[in-house]
Amino acid sequence: MNNFLDFEKPIADLEGKIRDLEGLDNGSDLEINEDVDKLRQKASQLLKNTYSKLTPWQKTQVARHVDRPKLKDITHRLIEGFTPLSGDRNFAEDHAIVGGLGRFRGQTVMVIGTEKGCDLESRLHHNFGMARPEGYRKTQRLMKLADQFGIPILTFVDTSGAYPGIGAEERGQAEAIARAIQVSLDIRVPVIASIVGEGGSGGAVALATANRVLMLENAIYAVISPEGCAAILWKTRDRAEDAATAMKITAQDLLRLKVIDRIVEEPLGGAQRDITAAIDILGDAIQEELNDLLDREPGTLREERRRKFLAIGRLED
Known part of the structure; x- marks a missing residue:
């Protein structure tokens, strides 16, 4: 590296x-x-x-590392016969969110994830992993398709957030994200989300409303970036390090707060040092969780998912 x-x-x-x-x-x-x-x-x-x-700010830097595993690496390593499914059947194809069918260790699955790209050309093609409304509407379509045929869903999150452009807002960015979350809560198949890099804002939650939320140990997950939080609270992005500490964005903090369900260990020095090993470890964790969820009744899966997310942030008596 x-x-x-x-x-x-x-x-x-x-x-x-x-x-x-x-x-x-x-x-x-x-x-x-x-x-x-x-x-x-x-x-x-x-x-x-x-x-x-590592401090929370250092973990933020690691989570954003250019050599972290990308969705393309994950599908190549874990998903056999991955077949992309494109378009939202409404406006256009969004390349920041990639989805499709394949087989995960013998089990047919629907894969949906954000793709940042690995070089300048691919990053531009995938809009740096920042999805537009059509990406979240494609997510809804693929989740409903998986639900119709009883296919488990695996999602992979690595995005700084949804695309904030004027066109995206005009086409209903917030509504598209909210609908994606609603669909996630309504479907009756197992959903396992893995946060592998940045889990930013509603753009991440739209793909992480799952029965099980896994998180690589050096990933981050927050409602806003540390720089954005610092700009709001202190009127300067120079306080991003302070914001990262205060926001509790690390996997260890979020597991303690019950926002996520499991921390997946990375190879020594971070997933960027050994992508293959990191993906294999993640695959083993996903398989364990999927094996447990496949035995649940569809109604139970939906109810457990709803209870899980309604409980987040609730104060105990």
Whole structure:
């Protein structure tokens, strides 16, 4: 991984020294080999120490890392025969939300997720993962289709939020998100949501109204970005770090608050360091939750999902 974050600079320096020594080694210099082994141990320990005490703002940076697993990586690794289904049958195709049918470890599923893209061209194509109303109307259509045929739904969330453009607002952005949440609450099939990077605003909730909400340990989930919160509260985005701490946006905070159901561990140094391993760990967690939900009656699934979300934020007597 070459895209190091600011707080990872000491790790980057060590790994740079390792690469330099490896470039000098012809395979027979025992002294160089010993130095490389020592540096690797030191780098591994430093990585472990750094990631064991990340602040909420540092986790925000990790969640936004350009090398985090994308939806394309997840469908390629976990979904066999993935077949995209396009369009909202009303206005247009939205490329920020990708959905379709496939098989997850032998089980037919409907997959719906936000796609940010992996390079400039694909990011522009997918609008940086920020969906327009037609994306959320496509979500409604695919969820209803899955419900009609009794197909479980897997959603994957990685978005800074819904697209805030004038055209999106004119076409009913808020209504489309609200309807998507309503459909999620009404359907009678298992729904498992996984927050793999940013879970931003209503754009995330529209896909995360699920029976089980899983969250990678370095992902974030909030009603607004830390920068947006700081701009509102302190009139400056420079207080984003303070906002991130106050907002309780980390997986650990949200599990304690019962907003999510399960934290999925990432490889040492974050999912961006080993995408394949991270996706496999996530797949195992999804399979465990899906196996449990498949035994539930359709009416029970719907009722449990409704109770779960009505209970969020409720004060106990």
